[in-house]
Amino acid sequence: MTLSYFVRRVFFLFLVVWTAATINFVLPHLAGRDPIKEQMLIQIASQGRTQADAEAMIRTYTRLFGLDRPLWEQYLTYIGNVMRLDFGYSINNYPRTVMDIIISRGRLTLPFVVVSIFISFTFGILLGAFLGWNRTPQWVSNLVVPPMLVLSSVPQFLVALVLIYFVAFRMRLLPMNGAYPRTMVEDWGSLTFWMGYAKHAILPILSMVLVDASGWALGMRAMMVTVEGEDYATFAEAKGLTTWRVFFRYLLRNALLPPLTGLAIRLGFIITGASLVESFFAYNGLGSTLGGAIGNFDYFLLYGIVTIMVMCIALATFVMDMIYPLLDPRISYKAQRG
């Protein structure tokens, strides 16, 4: 791996985060909304504060959040803060910082998302490779592909809806909502909590896996067909290698590369999809928090979560970019055109 390739990818990583942060900064200013004032007005209405008190509070908060300084200064401080992962305070639950909320909620989301990406990718790839293999009887494909086509084209939360209704409500096999049993407190040290968490994660993971694995499988199936036509595949078979060796070492391994690139591209879709799935499961994770922040316009929380999600995606893309040349020695490290 050449140094310039590495530097270019790092540069790209920062460019993505910077762009996202800048969009986050520009949008609210374009809209000209004053979240603090809005929040205060709501509080005045609900708690009966006097006008003078409220104005004093608005002034204090405005100074506290630095909204009274010139725009360029705000921008520079903002970018600096984002680089230090400091997104300020949540307006709605004031003393808590946005990062604090993100960490405490993200803890519930991260295992669920990582596990579902891992399961759907490995399962989808293997299934797709099997379906695209010329030794697999045709009727298997005819049976499996149409439902997979439908599954891969719907959003994950749609599958979640159907699963909640049939599996959780009708058959009462699994819990309907929440990230862990309501009777438990969040305690990652205890095994029973982990068991409860895992049980509650099955349905959300299943709805992600059904959609994503179908997508990977269909893509992999198409790739297998092209790989099977290659000379090295024919040669490997002609050499008399065992069927399994040809399948795993020659066909699957070569067909795997495009889906891996696809993983980086689809990551955004997967993560936003997971947020939506969460809000249908009332899963107390980052996605539901995002939904909540939208509902009560918790400006800093909203923008903090979006930035964190973009950072995660950019970082994961970067890692993929680093791994990819190791898997495919033919890849050129030069700037790719076309």
Added chain:
Amino acid sequence: MTGFLSYIKRNPTLGIGLAMLVILVGFTTIGRLFINPDDAYRQTMYMNQPPSKEHPFGTDAQGRDLLTMMIMGTGMTLQVGAIAGGIGLGIGIVLGFVSGYYGGLLDTIITSAIDIYMTIPSFLILILIATTFKNINLGIIEMGVIVGIVSWAGSARAIRSQVLTMRERPFVMMAKLSGMGSMEIVMKELVPNLLPFLVMSLSQSVYGGIMSSLGLEAIGIGSRREPTMGMTLFYVNYYSAFLLGLWWWILEPVAVIVMTLTSFVLISMGLDEIANPRRRRSL
């Protein structure tokens, strides 16, 4: 017509997709003749009614007639998709052609913009735009426009790579040698040759637009009043239709959405076969 039918026989994917779309469009247009559109908005005291003679599809928690909501909502969701897809593809075409045909510095700028933009999920940007600009009344048209403005990266990239392969073909060289201007070459040589591909891109953009709008509406962004498919799902979640076991309210929008999305995917796949004749029989 017979030519079309015999073609469909060879390309059943396209045929099934188109048939599903025709059914959906028929459902929403012909269905409108038999219902009173106001029933999709009017809240009545007949809440959570299972399907019956008066309400063949049942009612929701606000007492709205679900058959009427489905008929109106299908049309609205298709409309959002059409507007978003049209705008997204329009931007994609301009950027794709400029960057692919002219190349140079402009191409570098546009491709890096596409790369960055594709890493940042457009759905998150949509959330920010839709929540920050609260003064915009997010009706059907506004929703389509906003979704369209944000989702152009995919089609821009795909069109650019198509233009790149087209640009070096002999007939484009011929046109250049015969003294045609760039604009003329793009309009008279490239666009007609890319037409099947552009139609496929349109189908894909419409699909993407519907996906984005569904996601936004499902978390409550958009007009809460309109009975679009996404909003129906939002209310399913909002009123916990699961806990009450209101299967009709859950499964009807799901069925419509599955049919809508699948039809566009099938149409895209079918058109792909026309656009890339060398890659036959992928399904």
